[in-house]
Amino acid sequence: MSLKKVSLMFFSSVALLAVLLTACGTPATPPPTQAPQPTEAQPTEAPTPTQAPAKQQVEVFSWWTAGGEAEGLAAMVKVFQAKYPDIEFVNAAVAGGAGTNARAVLATRLQANNPPDSWQGHAGQELIGTYVKANQLQPLNDLYESEGWLQVMPETLIPLISEGGKIYSVPVNIHRANVLWYNPKILADNGIAVPTTIDEWFAAMDKLKAAGVTPLAMGEQWTAMHLFETILLGTLGVEKYNGLWNGTTDWGSPEVKQALENYKKALSYTNADAASLAWQDAAQLVVDGDAAFNVMGDWAEGFFRSLGKTPKVDYGWAPVPGTVGVFQFLSDSFVLPVNPPHPEAALAWLKVAGSKEGQEAFNPIKGSICARTDCDKSLFGEYLQSAMDDWAKDIVVGSLTHGVVANDSWKTEINNALGIFLADLNVDNFQSALVAACKSSGPCQ
Amino acid sequence: MSRWFKHLDFAAMALVAPSLLAVMVFVYGFIVWTMRVSFSQWKGLIPDYTWVGLKNYLELFSDPRFHVDIRNTVIFTVVFVGGSLVLGLLLAILLDQNLPGEDFFRNLFIFPMAISFIVTGVVWRWLMNPATGSRISGLNQLFDLLGLDFLINRWHTTPIWGIAAIALAAIWQMSGYTMALYLAGLRAISEELREAARVDGASEFQIYRYVVLPMLAPVTLSAVIILGHISLKVFDLIIAVAGKQLPLDVPAIYMWQITFDGYFFGRGAAIAILLLLVVSLLVIPYIRYTLTHKAEI
Numbered sequence: 001m002s003l004k005k006v007s008l009m010f011f012s013s014v015a016l017l018a019v020l021l022t023a024c025g026t027p028a029t030p031p032p033t034q035a036p037q038p039t040e041a042q043p044t045e046a047p048t049p050t051q052a053p054a055k056q057q058v059e060v061f062s063w064w065t066a067g068g069e070a071e072g073l074a075a076m077v078k079v080f081q082a083k084y085p086d087i088e089f090v091n092a093a094v095a096g097g098a099g100t101n102a103r104a105v106l107a108t109r110l111q112a113n114n115p116p117d118s119w120q121g122h123a124g125q126e127l128i129g130t131y132v133k134a135n136q137l138q139p140l141n142d143l144y145e146s147e148g149w150l151q152v153m154p155e156t157l158i159p160l161i162s163e164g165g166k167i168y169s170v171p172v173n174i175h176r177a178n179v180l181w182y183n184p185k186i187l188a189d190n191g192i193a194v195p196t197t198i199d200e201w202f203a204a205m206d207k208l209k210a211a212g213v214t215p216l217a218m219g220e221q222w223t224a225m226h227l228f229e230t231i232l233l234g235t236l237g238v239e240k241y242n243g244l245w246n247g248t249t250d251w252g253s254p255e256v257k258q259a260l261e262n263y264k265k266a267l268s269y270t271n272a273d274a275a276s277l278a279w280q281d282a283a284q285l286v287v288d289g290d291a292a293f294n295v296m297g298d299w300a301e302g303f304f305r306s307l308g309k310t311p312k313v314d315y316g317w318a319p320v321p322g323t324v325g326v327f328q329f330l331s332d333s334f335v336l337p338v339n340p341p342h343p344e345a346a347l348a349w350l351k352v353a354g355s356k357e358g359q360e361a362f363n364p365i366k367g368s369i370c371a372r373t374d375c376d377k378s379l380f381g382e383y384l385q386s387a388m389d390d391w392a393k394d395i396v397v398g399s400l401t402h403g404v405v406a407n408d409s410w411k412t413e414i415n416n417a418l419g420i421f422l423a424d425l426n427v428d429n430f431q432s433a434l435v436a437a438c439k440s441s442g443p444c445q
Numbered sequence: 446m447s448r449w450f451k452h453l454d455f456a457a458m459a460l461v462a463p464s465l466l467a468v469m470v471f472v473y474g475f476i477v478w479t480m481r482v483s484f485s486q487w488k489g490l491i492p493d494y495t496w497v498g499l500k501n502y503l504e505l506f507s508d509p510r511f512h513v514d515i516r517n518t519v520i521f522t523v524v525f526v527g528g529s530l531v532l533g534l535l536l537a538i539l540l541d542q543n544l545p546g547e548d549f550f551r552n553l554f555i556f557p558m559a560i561s562f563i564v565t566g567v568v569w570r571w572l573m574n575p576a577t578g579s580r581i582s583g584l585n586q587l588f589d590l591l592g593l594d595f596l597i598n599r600w601h602t603t604p605i606w607g608i609a610a611i612a613l614a615a616i617w618q619m620s621g622y623t624m625a626l627y628l629a630g631l632r633a634i635s636e637e638l639r640e641a642a643r644v645d646g647a648s649e650f651q652i653y654r655y656v657v658l659p660m661l662a663p664v665t666l667s668a669v670i671i672l673g674h675i676s677l678k679v680f681d682l683i684i685a686v687a688g689k690q691l692p693l694d695v696p697a698i699y700m701w702q703i704t705f706d707g708y709f710f711g712r713g714a715a716i717a718i719l720l721l722l723v724v725s726l727l728v729i730p731y732i733r734y735t736l737t738h739k740a741e742i
Binding site for chain 1: 488489490491508509510513570574575576577579580599601602604687688689690691692694701702703705706707708709
């Protein structure tokens with residue numbers, strides 16, 4: 001060993017030791033990110049302004065970071081701050097459509113026993129199959145009783161957010177997944193009526209393709225799954241569609257194969273650059289006149305409005321062909337973890353999330369309807385008023401992409417199969433992969 | 446000084462022990478733990494260490510998505526490592542000609558390396574916009590304006606070969622670094638050797654072919670190892686350019702998605718171990734080689 005090497009080793013060891021000692025020393029003093037508990041406040045520790053009253057915090061985790069979603073959240077936070085001026089709202093939003101990135105971050109935080117005070121989750125199997133199964137959530141029945149929510153929330157919603165009679169989340173809104181957005185001008189120019197069946201839709205898109213218009217705008221892979229679930233519903237009908245998720249419809253059946261063929265055909269009308277577009281980019285193609293149709297949930301309406309577009313002029317809407325009279329829904333809801341860092345503040349947040357004021361502030365901007373049935377209809381735009389009407393009278397089914405009907409593991413396996421299919425368009429392989437996915441993570445034996 | 450040296454062994458041990466302990470726990474301990482998870486059926490948020498042997502690995506080898514991953518990794522590695530080596534060597538030879546402005550160009554070429562893969566990815570996402578017609582933009586628009594229509598292509602959305610477009614962005618980022626490696630290697634070759642070759646009547650091409658390139662072989666080996674392990678673990682660049690799309694899937698993305706979106710912790714751990722094994726196959730022989738050859742010097 002040369003002298004140079006030895007001294008290098010020595011100094012690097014000293015440096016490492018210094019780092020380690022600093023690291024070990026840290027837990028002795030409370031981490032600055034946590035609000036100091038009043039009883040533990042030690043004014044001798046540091047000259048920081050500890051004399052100021054300790055401000056309560058509520059850390060709320062969501063994936064609302066863009067467009068109408070972020071603006072809607074901000075409006076609800078305003079209501080929260082007016083009601084609870086002493087509680088600081090910490091927005092722990094993680095970007096990424098449908099929460100794909102956010103859920104990864106959340107899983108890590110839960111593994112590390114570091115839950116946020118409340119987090120956004122899709123009502124249904126996404127919450128039940130994952131977090132309730134892992135005993136991460138507290139039941140909220142008492143809150144529902146004291147706030148009188150059971151009287152104002154739709155009856156059909158409660159079983160979906162409950163497990164064994166216990167309610168586990170506070171739904172803020174209702175979204176519709178099976179919406180066909182269209183450009184009224186393009187349809188009028190080509191003499192096309194709004195299609196109501198899948199065959200009419202394909203005929204219309206053939207006509208548009210021949211006229212040199214992109215018939216159907218689609219974005220990255222999850223928007224392809226969104227299109228997939230609406231075509232499954234449109235082809236199979238309500239009963240068979242519901243059967244897919246409770247094990248009574250055979251994924252290997254000829255009907256499902258027909259649905260997959262329809263899906264394959266629909267894909268042939270989509271834009272070539274789909275893989276490089278976010279859902280916003282794809283939806284914007286319709287209002288900008290670059291494409292005729294787009295299948296996307298009704299959060300797209302909030303996005304269109306933030307672009308300054310006018311309903312019925314720049315964009316029109318209808319149920320996805322084949323799903324007239326059916327409301328394929330999803331709901332964003334907030335939960336109470338088993339050990340929230342700030343339990344009182346978390347409950348305060350949930351009260352606002354379930355309140356009339358909170359939901360009336362959030363939903364008109366986000367482009368969704370209230371989970372409560374007593375919201376003031378006049379606050380909502382033209383589209384949302386029609387959605388409120390449909391919510392009241394349509395048959396309700398759940399969405400796959402947005403966590404209502406399948407647990408996350410099953411959904412991920414379907415997503416794998418779908419990704420392969422988007423590349424090779426082999427219907428038989430796709431179908432057998434779907435059969436295998438239901439066996440591995442779904443109810444099929 | 447001499448007194449201090451007597452205590453060195455003890456001092457060295459004492460000083461190294463904490464970091465050694467940290468490495469044992471946080472690197473090797475977690476590797477062993479990941480290995481254990483990869484042999485388990487853990488699925489869902491609650492850990493489940495039930496032993497299932499090689500099931501997770503066998504499932505991966507029959508998984509069509511993993512086949513895509515392997516194909517993409519091979520294409521990406523060949524294009525990226527090959528492209529970076531060729532471009533890096535070319536730039537280094539050009540800079541080695543003692544031309545004016547060498548400092549400026551040397552910095553210019555190496556700057557991309559200072560950028561993170563995420564930034565590179567976002568920029569190249571805009572450049573490689575595959576839209577055509579009225580929404581044409583980025584490089585395709587440039588080709589269109591220059592009348593080079595035959596060059597317009599779908600970039601990373603091209604079936605099967607799309608991953609090679611991502612490798613272009615990686616080449617842009619890492620070829621400057623490869624150039625720096627080669628330039629150092631070239632500067633280490635003594636001018637006398639070239640002179641001797643010239644005296645023997647060798648042409649400039651022959652000098653590079655028979656004198657310079659063979660002497661650069663160790664540099665090439667280092668570059669292949671460094672670029673190769675970056676290539677095998679690539680994740681951020683692809684996410685930044687294209688998000689999570691199966692045609693551009695690689696093992697690192699599959700590992701992340703299956704673990705955190707689908708809660709298949711066992712399968713995710715199996716992918717992690719396979720990645721570790723492949724990178725080890727590349728790195729361990731290299732470390733042995735450098736250690737034994739350093740000793741000779």
